[in-house]
Amino acid sequence: MAGPVSAETEPSYAILGFEDLNGWEDDDHAAALEVFKNTCGDMKDPDWTALCNLAAEAGNAKQFFELFFRPVMITDGNDGLFTGYFEPELDGSPVRTPRYKYPIYAMPPEAKKIRPWLTRREILTTDVMQGRGLEIAWVDDAVELFFLQVQGSGRVKYPDGSYIRVGYGGFNGHPYRSIGQELVRRGTYQPHQVSAQVIANWVRRNPEQGEELLYHNGSYVFFREVSEVPADKGPLGAMNRSITTMRSIAVDPAFTKLGAPVWIEKEGKSPIRQLMVAQDTGSAIKGAQRADIFFGTGDEAGRMAGRIKDPGRLVVLMPIQRAYALLPEAVQ
Known part of the structure; x- marks a missing residue:
């Protein structure tokens, strides 16, 4: 969770009309409304609670958003x-086999107390994790x-076609170091x-050097x-609810309240004009005009997500009352 906004990044606000949103008329507003309803019940502010109650009975999703919301452009320079x-x-197994030999570990109790704890290299090349039942599953890569x-x-x-899902459980306290930058x-x-x-691909082509490269990042999750x-549902986001492919960001x-609908105008080779919902956070997601779009699960989603680094704007x-309350008194 980000801290308070500093003086250097004091945001400014501008209220737009829905006619100012490029592509607004063509979106599937009903799909966005369903995603909004997934998490709006966890928003405890009275104005959001009231809108969540109205959303449950909304007959026309587009009218619902246009009647009860105002688009606000938040900028920080x-x-x-x-x-x-x-x-x-990943392909894996509940037990170790010759193929499935790389463990997904739960966090040891001492790693929660000692900061920083051992490095990635020390965790993976010593016996500190052995015989403690910390393996959640074993994977093949x-x-x-x-x-x-x-x-x-x-x-x-798993080999029988069943799945388990794993989520973030903590880290060893060492700073993340990018192996791409290295x-x-x-x-x-x-x-x-x-x-x-x-x-x-480079790590697989150069197994010994590749192993050393991975150790360059001392952080371990x-x-x-x-x-x-x-x-069949998405993973849990920061609101502890499943997120939705191409509707959660x-x-x-x-700058942006979790649970709020956000209009996306992403440029680049594959422009996106779509209403999404702010349901997650990320350590690299900093700023009023910064967003990470959830592309789904699996290799194809990963390839699509990996190609995205585009300009645009989010609104x-x-x-309504909250939106106008953000404006300077002279403008109101």
């Missing part, structure tokens, strides 16, 4: 930036496990060439099983 994220799906830690949650598919620093790639897929979330809660839909 930084340009808009959209990226994408996804839920990885160390590189995919590394990127599972970067994403913070994922699904594991490959650029070494001259292996230029910045524009680096992607998760490029990194994964532990997990917890969250299989109470059905396999991660935002900076210092938050706020309850």
Whole structure:
């Protein structure tokens, strides 16, 4: 959770009309309303609670948003930036086998108390984790496990076709160090060439050097099983509810209230004009015009998410009274 907004990033607000939202008329407002209803019950402010009650009985989704909300453009001096994220799906097993030999670990009790705790290298090359029953599952690919830690949650598919879902359970207290940036620093790639897929392929082609590269990031993420979330639903977001493919976004809660509808105008090769809901956060998602779009689960979602780094703007839909209360008195 982000801290209070600093003086250097004091936001400014402008109320727009729905006619100012490029593509508003063409969206599937009913789909957005269903996603909004998934989490609005957890918003405890009276104005949001009232709108949640009205949403439950809304007959026309587009009219609901237009009647009870106003679009608010929040800016902090930084340009808009959209990226994408996804839920990885790994092949795994509940027991270790010759194929499934890389463990997904739960957090040891001492790692919660000692900050920082052991590094990634120390966790994986010593016997500190052995014989303690901390293995949640075993997977068949160390590189995919590394990127599972970067994403913070994922699904594991067992040989019998069943699934378990894991979510973020804590980390060892060491700062995250980008292995992509390290490959650029070494001259292996230029910045524009680096992607998760490029990194994964390089590590697999160079197993010994690749193992050392992964150790460059001393941060290590532990997990917890969250299989109470059905396999056909999205992973849990920051509001502890399932998020929805192409309707949920991660935002900076210092600027955008979790649970609020947000109109997206993403540019780039694949423009997006769509109403989404702020239901998640991320450590790299900082700023009023910064958002991470959830692309879904699995490899294809990962490829799509990995290609997104585009400009644009996001406009938050706020309850009418709350929206006007943000304006300077002279404007009101």
